[in-house]
Structures are given as structure tokens and as C-alpha cells.
Amino acid sequence: MKSTLSWPKSPACSRPAGQAEREAETIMPGFTHLQTAQPVTFGHHLLAWFEMLSRDYERLVDCASAPTACRWAAPHWPVPPTDRPRTDLQAAGLRGRGRQLAGRRSDRDFAIEFCAAASVAMMHLSRFSEELVLWTSAQFQFIDLPDRFCTGSSIMPQKKNPDVPELVRGKTGRVFGALTGLLTLMKGQPLAYNKDNQEDKEPLFDAADTCATRCVPLPT
Template identity: 70%
Template sequence: DAGKKLHTGRSRNDQVATDVRLWLRDEIAAIQAEIRRFQLALLELAEREAETILPGFTHLQTAQPVTFGHHMLAWFEMLQRDHGRFSDCARRMNQCPLGAAALAGTTYPIDREYSAELLGFDGPCANSLDAVSDRDFAIEFSAAASILMMHLSRMSEELIIWSSAQFGFVNLSDSFCTGSSIMPQKKNPDVPELVRGKSGRVFGHLMGLLTLMKSQPLAYNKDNQEDKEPLFDTVDNIKGCLKVFADMVPEITCNAEAMRQAALKGFATATDLADYLVRKGIPFRDAHEVVGKAVALCVERGIDLADLSLNELRAFNEAITEDVFEYLTLEGSVAARNHTGGTAPEQVRKAIARAKGALA
């Protein structure tokens, strides 16, 4: 008889809506824990490679030298925003539908505030119609998950490129790669490729949920049982992707010499020469033209700017003096960007310290 009374004042509609929120709240906490583990791995790698010079790219063309540690901190910042989005989602989701019953509430003398408190919610949903039919929290979660997967896909793309024979910047552990079935020399970056592919699956679930809800009138409709499969699959996939990345990153090794040689190509310090001339009082547009002519000469001779003699550089502008070579080296270039958010090794270490303090 006691069991028969359990359904009093309740409906499948408000119970399922409550259960999904309870489940997703726990899953968000687990996802955020994996994000933190991944971030800590990135900080350790960044610290290890704080002075390793890497060519920075725009349009996938050599732009300016940066440090590998600085690049890893960019990934860290992406994940920091992801963590915040999941926190926002959990906060908005943490309202209790229980007591809304089928759609209109119940005639029994219930205490919705007390029920919400016992279940760890911030309070009851304010409107019974909205409580049973709202799936915004699932859509918002899927949106946050999609942005996370977009970030992981970008990271995967860089690891795939960097580990190729053409770049040779990094080595991925054999544990996260496979060989070819017929080509014995191959070492395929399967894990980054699989994660990159999973992004499309998660994006699809977001669009599926939006389409599911777009034409539903209030209140509950049976369509809503279709929200579970995309939601469950999204959770499973992002947890798996985060876990494997957090495991993979500590085992990444850098080929510092290959990175350095690549940074020497493409005149990565050309902007530094222009900035040098500006500090000598030359208008930037004039400095830009001077550097363009110097680069043209280097292209013709197959050398880098740092390989030009002082007299050859002064032929382009007499403001250039011996100290110019301090700015034309890769080390001088990265060290010169010694400000908050800059790529100088000193700033990288300060940023790592701040990040560790924020995660503590």
C-alpha cells in the first residue's frame, strides 16, 4: 500500500524532467573534473617547453616565432572557457521540476521548496508548464559540449600536422597511434583523428535537439523521449575524448630543433625589424617598406634576415645599427614580447603560475 502511494501528486512528466537534470548535473561535474585534469597536463607540458621556439602561424604561413609553452597555454585558455560554460549550464539547470506533475501542478499540499532542497537544487522551477516541457538545459549542455569538441578538434588538427613527417615538431606516444596494415613505416595519429571526427557527431546531436524542440507547443509532448539518446551519447563522447587527451598530452615529446629550423624559414623576425626601425623614429609604413625590400633580397639569395651583414642592412636604412641583431634572432624576438599574455619565456612561466593558482 505504501508503494501505491508513491505516485501521489507526481507524473512521469515532472519525474523524468527531474531525473534527467539530476543525472546531467553529476555528469557535468565529472566532465569538469576531466577538463581540469587535461588543463594540468597542459600546464606541465608548457612548463617543460617554456623556452622551446615554435613558428607561429597565420593562414598556416610562418608569421612570428612563439614558444611551445605559450602555444599550450592558448589551449589551456580554451578549456578554461569551456569549464565556465559548463558551470553556467549547471547553474541554470539546477531548478527542480518536481511538483509540476503532468503540467498544471497538483491539488495536494506539497512543499516544492523542501523537495528541491533535499535533492540539491537551488529551488523549484517557477512555472509548472515550463517545468515539464523545458529542454533548454539539454540544448545548452550540447552547445557547450559542441564548443568543447570544436576546441579538441582544433587541437587534434595541430597535433596531426605537427606529428607528420613534413613538420616533425612533436612525437605522439605509440599508445595513441597505430601502424598501417600494409605500410610498415607508418605511425598514424589515430587518437587525434578520432577525436576530430567525434566533433561532427556531437555537433549533430546539438542540431538534433534544436530540431526536436523547435515546433513543440506547451506542455509535454511524447517527442521529448527523443532527447535521451543524443544527450547520453554526447556525454559519453566528450568524457572519452577528454580522458584520452588528458592521458596523451603528458607523453608528447617535442623536436625542438625541427621547430627551430621551421621558425627560421619564412622570415619570422621581419616584424621585429620593422618594430626596431619604428623605435628608431621611422614611420611604420616606411619601416614596412624597408623590411619588404630586405626580405626580397633574402629571397633572391636564399638566406634569412639575420644572415645579412650590418652594411647590407644599413643600405636599406641608415638608422640600423649593430644592436639590430639582438632583435633578428628567434630568442630575441620571443624575449621582446615580455608583457602579460606575451610569448616571452618569463611571461609563460608567470602565466603558468597564475593558472596553477586559479586551479588550486
């Protein structure tokens, strides 16, 4: 998950802000309901995406700071107190073992929170990708995507299809599915631990990989 938190340091988050400054006086039509509305600047439009990506980063940082009490190698219900050293927990960046182990050990709210934050981030990337698809179309002709992000048609080689934005838009459903899967996994479990929880890894890791590795590099 640490790869996710490097997001704002990557061009995916910083590029819109720099480009917005360069395009501060570039006039473009603003849209509401996908209908032409009042004139705006391209820089102002790009800053909206920067703000959304920044909020996504803040949500992911909050997720990273949430599960800081150790839940491993702990019983599900109370045991007599021991004097085991806690230096190993401190070295791992954990605050302690937690005050109520049954609630921590049997829950996967930290994974659900991450997938929720990743879903919002992917929703924003999907909207951004949709604008790229629209803006490259003959009806808009606002931008021209580099060839490395596009392919031609099998029967119409003059076409330039925006494949990469479409693929990012499609990956969004995959992350949404991970969130839905985890919520469904947990919804019927009584306290405390149940073997159902073994199914949490695949959606969690897939959401992290899809969001942080496969989709975030798009705007670079």
C-alpha cells in the same frame, strides 16, 4: 554529467599549463593561415590551449548550475497550492519547484545548453587533434606521438598513423549531431508537454559520454 565537471582536475586541462611553464623558452614558428609567421615560444602556444579548455570548463559549470529548480512530478498547468514539504528538494540540491511549471516541464533548454557547451569543447579538442596530426607529419616533424596512440599501415609498416587524434576529431561530429538533433526536436513544439520530448535522452547522454569519457582523456 558529473564526470564532465571533473575535467579541469584531470591532466586534459592541467597538463598544458604545466608543460607551458617548462617550454617557456622553447622557440617555434607561429602560424597564420597555416603559413609560417613570427617566432613564438611553445609555452605561449600551449597556454592558448589551456585558456580554451578553461573556458570550456566554465561553460560546463554554468550548465550544471542552471537546472536547479525541480521539474519532475509536477503538473503542466497550475493546480491549487499545497503544503508539501520541500526538504526532499533541498536534499537533492534543488532550489525549489520553479515558478512557472509549464515552461520548465515542456522545455529542454538545459539539455541544449549542455550539448552546445560540449560542442564547443569538442571543437577545441578537434582543433587540438588536428595540430597533433599536422605536427606528426613528415612536413612538420614537430612531435612524435607514443606508439599507443598510433598504428602502422597495412602495406607500409614504417608508417606511424595518428589514429587517436583522428578518432577524437571524428567524434566531434557526433556531439555536433546531438546538439542539432535536440534543436530540431524542440523547434516545432507548442506548449506544454509533448511526447516528442522522450527523444531527448539519447542525444544528451551520448554527447556527455562522448565528450567526457571517450575524448577528454586524450591529452593525458
